[in-house]
Amino acid sequence: MSVNLSEATMPSTVSESDEIIRTSTVTRFVDRLLAEGEIDPRLAVALRSVREAVQERNSDGPFLSVLLRTQGQRIEPFKDALLCLAAQSSQDFEVIVIDHDADIAGAAAVREAIANQAESFRSRVRVLEVSGGNRGKPLNVGIKAARGQYVAVFDDDDLLFGNWVAEFKNVAATSQGRLLRSLVAVQTVLPETWRHREAGFRATSWPKAAYPRTFDQIAHFEVNYSPFMSWAFPSSVFGTYGLAFDEELTVCEDWDMILRGSTLCGVDQVDALTAVYRRWEGGVSSYTAHSRESWDWSEARVVRKLNESTLLLAPGATVAIRSLLSDKGARLELNYLANSSAWKLARPIRGAVRVARIARRIAGKIARRVRR
Incomplete structure (x- = not known):
């Protein structure tokens, strides 16, 4: 099912009168076991400790930590990305720019773009340098530095609407330890050279909300229907459950974390259009930088790990x-x-x-x- 772009003004799924707290899949599983009348008292004590641990919230930092990956190769889209963040209606977030293997010129351009931001925004931006490794390595470095209650990944060549942070925050108010998934449109863009020989780009299609409106866990076992920036992960996924991005994967690192996190924690839908995923025609992208064999190997690794795991499925599965x-x-x-x-x-x-x-x-x- 697809939604029309005209639905970009859809309201959040949470109303002011909504007081139901939706808990994680693990918490529901623990509660189910505790409800059994003949449960061993020793197991009950252990389960209550588990329940307490997974329900702890990090309340010291901002609501959201945004991991902004860049290699310094597309500076104009990177400037757009900073503009999108600076213009958010909710500013309750920090930005961790992860410079992954940028060359000297690219790294300097990234820092210059940050230096040109207003102080109120620039003061919440940190830059981390990461060398080597696959796509998961810079994300793990960013996770360790994050202080937010939730973590989201935003690559430097995509776009955010001004409601991106606010919609996540609205739904998080009644979501305890669950992943949050918003709606994202897709648009094709083409690299081109601007005046003064600047590396620019132009859009070649209208944005289209082509991804399913609601999350389907079973369907996602087959293919990823949710771009990375459509997700906000509770920090407990990494701090409490100890999940980390698979650094062996050359691609599919987002799909891998989405599947592992969603089966553990469950998903709450943010019923609002919040971002645009740019699909590049020409130039370098993850689709062109990695071979078909690399994609097949990574996909097989994700499926194999799931197949070797014990999975908790949400109601309705x-x-x-x-x-x-x-x-x-x-x-x-x-x-x-x-x-x-x-x-x-x-x-x-x-x-x-x-x-x-x-x-x-x-x-x-x-x-x-x-x-x-």
């Missing part, structure tokens, strides 16, 4: 899985029919029927022309 199995049964029956002797023997008849249908259409067209 049982019905979804049964529906998929039912569809599989129908496909098997269709495959059996298509390969049956009766179906093969009837092939000449089906061919004759198709020819007769085509002949009728042609005859009809000729008759209409004759009547004219």
